[in-house]
Every structure is written in C-alpha cells, then in structure tokens.
Amino acid sequence: MITHIAVLGAGTMGFSIAKLFAEHHYSVALYEPFSLQAARERISQEALSIHLVSELEEAVSNADLVIECAPETMEIKQPLYRQLTTLLKQEAIVASNTSTFSLQQLADGLPYADRIVIAHFFNPAHLIPLVELVGLANTRPGILEVLAELLRQMGKAPVVLSKDIPGFIANRLQAALLREANFLLENGIAGAEEIDSVVSNGLGLRWALRGPFQIADLGGLDIWSKVTGHLFPALNNGTEPPASMINHIARGELGVKSGGGYYTYSQQEHANGQMMKELQQLLAYMKHKEENDNGI
Incomplete structure (x- = not known):
C-alpha cells in the first residue's frame, strides 16, 4: 500500500x-x-x-x-x-x-x-x-x-506503454508537430502567431476531445490515406533541432523564463498564471461535457 x-x-x-x-x-x-x-x-x-x-x-x-x-x-x-x-x-x-x-x-x-x-x-x-x-x-x-x-x-x-522508447508517446507527437511548425515558420509560410492559432483554434480543440485515430475514423480512412499520401513526401524530415529555435537560444531567448522566445513576455508569473487559468477552464469544460455525454 x-x-x-x-x-x-x-x-x-x-x-x-x-x-x-x-x-x-x-x-x-x-x-x-x-x-x-x-x-x-x-x-x-x-x-x-x-x-x-x-x-x-x-x-x-x-x-x-x-x-x-x-x-x-x-x-x-x-x-x-x-x-x-x-x-x-x-x-x-x-x-x-x-x-x-x-x-x-x-x-x-x-x-x-x-x-x-x-x-x-x-x-x-x-x-x-x-x-x-x-x-x-x-x-x-x-x-x-x-x-x-x-x-x-x-x-x-x-x-x-508496451515498450520502452525515447520520448515515449506524447513527446514524440509533440516533437513531430513542433518540427513541422518550425519548418512552416522558417520557410515564411506564416508567423508564429498564425501557426499557433491554427493549433489552438482548430486542431487543439479537436484533439482535446478525440485522438488522432478517432479523428481519422471520423474523417474516413479512405480520405486520410489520400491526404497522407500527398503530404508525407512534403513534410519536414530533419534530424537536427530547428534553426529558429537555436537562433533564439543563441540570443538568450529561452521562452517565458527569460522573458522572450518566439514571443515576448512582460512577466514570467503573469504568463504562467494565465496558462494555469486557461488550463483550469478547459479541464472544467471537458469534465462538464463528459458528464453530459454520459447522461450524468
């Protein structure tokens, strides 16, 4: 015990x-x-x-x-x-x-x-x-x-997990997304705010409720086989840390803890506090939705 x-x-x-x-x-x-x-x-x-x-x-x-x-x-x-x-x-x-x-x-x-x-x-x-x-x-x-x-x-x-693997599940998925996000940024496709908005206002909302396999099932595996077939060859497959990230580090821009990274932060405590508040609101919403879905 x-x-x-x-x-x-x-x-x-x-x-x-x-x-x-x-x-x-x-x-x-x-x-x-x-x-x-x-x-x-x-x-x-x-x-x-x-x-x-x-x-x-x-x-x-x-x-x-x-x-x-x-x-x-x-x-x-x-x-x-x-x-x-x-x-x-x-x-x-x-x-x-x-x-x-x-x-x-x-x-x-x-x-x-x-x-x-x-x-x-x-x-x-x-x-x-x-x-x-x-x-x-x-x-x-x-x-x-x-x-x-x-x-x-x-x-x-x-x-x-059924097997021991570097990065486990979540960090491997996060790293894959971050690699592609930096590729889009570095190639001038969009800025950091626009790329973040795509995730927080689109993908992230769906992923908060359903995982990638459920999303694929909902969209149709025949559709996703075509999407992945077209996109996989065009995705970034680099094996080094993103250049934009390395450049920030070289300038001492480590993120919230240093006051700046991809964004500028006026105060570390304010930034962390805002994230905590938003997480609590999101988790409360998810719990409420789950209870309603289960008829509680």
Missing part, C-alpha cells in the same frame, strides 16, 4: 508533483538540496502539507514511492540512483519523471532495477491528467498496475 511519497527535486515538475500528492492527503517529503528557501516559500504561500528536507536519507527512508525529478542529465541522475541503493525500503517503488532518457538507461546496473519505472507527468502535473507509465520486461509484476490505480484515484489518466 502506498501512503508515503518522496519527491526528489523541487523544480517546476517536482514541486507540482509534490503538490498533487499533498492535495490528495498523502504524506509527502520533498527533497531539495540546493534551493531550500525558494521551495519553503512556495510551500508556505500555497499552504501545502509538504515536509521539505535537504537530506536524501530523511526523504526516502520511509517512502513507499520515490519520484525522481532531478535535472535531465545522467551526470546528476546516476549518482542519485546509486545513493538510493542503500536507503530504500525493500518494497519501495522508484519512478522517474524523465522525458528524455529511456528506462533501460536509468535502470542499468541498479540492484533495484526490477522496481524502477518511468512515470512521466506533464506540466503542470497537478492539472494535466496524462501520466505515461513505462516498465521493462523484468519489472516486478503488478507495479505498473498499482501505480496506474493510484493515479486514477487522483483523477489522472495513466497510459501504460
């Missing part, structure tokens, strides 16, 4: 995941060895029942589930996993929130490799329903099912 949660890292994703479990009344220890004061202030501001610690052993010694949210470099993750070897409870599950590394890379050589899985949450983790779960052939039976049920009880929509 999972009652005690340890979240390793109080960055954007780590704090949001800790917030999710705390709001559902789990015992949560949040491990942050560096930015303790900033994490303490956020916990206080949101009045969350989260135990903030700077010592790894204190965070994980009693944990049934450890969720790793360390920065996306193996130079940080691997030593952290090695430290956990002597600190974990015998039955504790370790889940990485990585969006970059395969589970095989993370689990390689660890004595608890049969108890480490991937639980890929999406920002903001306390709002977005999707969580991708990944195991390996030697993953202990039942672990993924236990995690999936835990997540469903918190209103999440877990998806269990």
